Amino acid sequence: MSGSVASARDDAVTCPHxxxxxxxxxxxxxxxxxxxxxxxxxxxxxxxxxxxxxxxxNATLPVLLDMWAPWCMPCRILEPGIVRAAKTFAGDLKVVKVNVDEAPKVADRLAARSIPMLLILQDGKERGKQVGALGPDALQKWIEGVMAS
Ligand SMILES: [Zn+2]
Structure with missing residues (x-):
């Protein structure tokens, strides 16, 4: 995977419907x-x-940001919940994963000293923050709570 064309990258998404x-x-x-x-x-x-x-x-939807790294075991516990959240909150939330090893400036800017770190951002402002792994059900509850606040 090349990082040089990251800003022009497309994702292939299979429609669940x-x-x-x-x-x-x-x-x-x-x-x-x-x-x-x-x-x-x-x-x-x-x-x-x-x-x-x-x-x-600059996203026009609220963003669920997952700060992770390949060597982080608790990050793997979060992964199924992150994938499920993208489906559950389709249309309401953009889910973005940031590998802190490959994005040191972002990690520094968001003070991601301990991972996994989840943020919910809207218009670049922090609405919610969670440090540490959650199972899929707990993650969904946390997102619903932040979105309702
Ligand atoms: Zn479709």
Whole structure:
């Protein structure tokens, strides 16, 4: 995977409603919808130092940000819940994973000294923060609580 074209990257998203494959730019504005059935698509993408503002700060949806690293075992416990949250909150939340090893400037800016660290950001402002792993059900409850606040 090359980081040099990260800001122009598209994600291939399979629609959970009709199975159509859709290409969704990581920095797209608004809410991605399936080109075939027009339902909201789950949005799970990645960001790094070079495109964090485009993908996260300037996002028009609230962002669930997952600060993780490949060597972090608790981060793996979180992973199924992160994937599920992208589906559960399709249309309401953009889910973005940031590998702190590959994005030291973002990790520094968000003071991600302990991972996994989850943030919910809206218009670049922090609405919620959770440090440490959660199971999928607890993660969903936490997201619902932050979104309702
Ligand atoms: Zn569809």
């Amino acid at each position: 009709c199975g159509a494959r859709n290409r969704v730019p990581a920095a797209k504005a608004g809410v991605p919808r399936c080109g075939r059935c027009h339902n909201h698509l789950p949005w799970l993408t990645t960001a790094g130092d070079d495109n964090f503002d485009d993908v996260v700060t």
